[in-house]
Amino acid sequence: MIEVKGKVAFLTGAAEGLGHEVALELASLGMRLALFDVQAERLNALADGLRSQGTEVLPIVVDLSDAAATTAAADRAMEHYGTPRALIHDAALLKERDFADITFADWRREMDIIVQAAFILSKAVWPGMVQAGSGSILFVSSGSALSGFVKEAAYTPGKHAQEGLMKVLSLAGRPHNIAVNTITTGVSIDTPMSASHYTEEMKIGMVHPSRLAPAFGFLAGIDAGFATGERFDAFKMSEAMCVAAKRPPYDR
Numbered sequence: 001m002i003e004v005k006g007k008v009a010f011l012t013g014a015a016e017g018l019g020h021e022v023a024l025e026l027a028s029l030g031m032r033l034a035l036f037d038v039q040a041e042r043l044n045a046l047a048d049g050l051r052s053q054g055t056e057v058l059p060i061v062v063d064l065s066d067a068a069a070t071t072a073a074a075d076r077a078m079e080h081y082g083t084p085r086a087l088i089h090d091a092a093l094l095k096e097r098d099f100a101d102i103t104f105a106d107w108r109r110e111m112d113i114i115v116q117a118a119f120i121l122s123k124a125v126w127p128g129m130v131q132a133g134s135g136s137i138l139f140v141s142s143g144s145a146l147s148g149f150v151k152e153a154a155y156t157p158g159k160h161a162q163e164g165l166m167k168v169l170s171l172a173g174r175p176h177n178i179a180v181n182t183i184t185t186g187v188s189i190d191t192p193m194s195a196s197h198y199t200e201e202m203k204i205g206m207v208h209p210s211r212l213a214p215a216f217g218f219l220a221g222i223d224a225g226f227a228t229g230e231r232f233d234a235f236k237m238s239e240a241m242c243v244a245a246k247r248p249p250y251d252r
């Protein structure tokens with residue numbers, strides 16, 4: 001475990017949902033942040049709020065389905081901060097459609113946000129992490145990485161591909177002490193994504209995404225010596241951390 005205070009994290013999907021709560025958690029640990037999202041207004045509001053509490057933050061408005069824009073965004077964050085201690089790729093898009101209705105452009109957009117951006121961002125931070133002999137790369141996964149769901153002809157293969165990329169990078173990163181892992185929510189979370197596609201049954205037991213945030217702070221500070229090539233459960237890990245720290249599970 002590395003002390004993350006003062007270290008840098010690159011985080012995608014920070015404007016709302018789970019990524020927003022992860023940004024607050026990383027800031028509370030004293031990390032300096034590059035936050036990537038397509039929603040300018042929400043992202044800038046988050047950045048302003050964090051700055052007012054003393055966090056160093058670089059908001060980068062970017063459509064992560066666009067390869068050139070993603071590369072430029074990664075370059076900007078690298079120029080500003082240098083190599084981060086942690087890269088957390090949370091952004092994703094889920095639009096449920098019958099297979100008969102999904103267009104190739106729809107399919108590419110969801111796939112590219114999930115897996116193309118994971119590839120481009122990992123490539124950007126990789127040489128510096130190799131040089132540093134440490135680092136943590138974390139992709140936010142889903143039950144859709146293990147099972148197929150009807151109406152998810154893009155999201156499900158995207159999440160499966162992201163798991164595959166993690167497995168390859170974890171092997172490549174092991175000699176350099178770079179941890180590469182995925183993390184699934186482990187529980188239904190109350191976010192805009194869930195609101196748009198969860199059935200009433202799926203909403204039972206739903207928790208606020210802040211309940212999952214502690215795991216991300218912990219995993220930002222690991223190296224391959226602790227764990228690599230793993231698929232973590234954010235809810236279980238966060239609950240265990242709260243029990244160990246005698247800190248109650250919290251909703252912001």
Ligand SMILES: NC(=O)c1ccc[n+]([C@@H]2O[C@H](COP(=O)([O-])OP(=O)(O)OC[C@H]3O[C@@H](n4cnc5c(N)ncnc54)[C@H](O)[C@@H]3O)[C@@H](O)[C@H]2O)c1
Pocket residue numbers: 012013014015016017018019036037038039062063064065089090091092093113140141142143184185187188189190191192193194
């Ligand atoms: N909601 C759930 O119950 C659930 C379950 C399992 C896994 N997940 C995963 O957790 C992560 C977060 O999910 P969430 O529920 O917070 O989703 P959300 O839709 O509420 O938030 C996703 C964030 O990603 C950003 N984003 C979307 N498209 C983008 C693009 N093209 N470029 C840049 N940013 C973009 C959005 O603006 C938003 O801030 C995702 O990877 C998702 O697949 C969520």
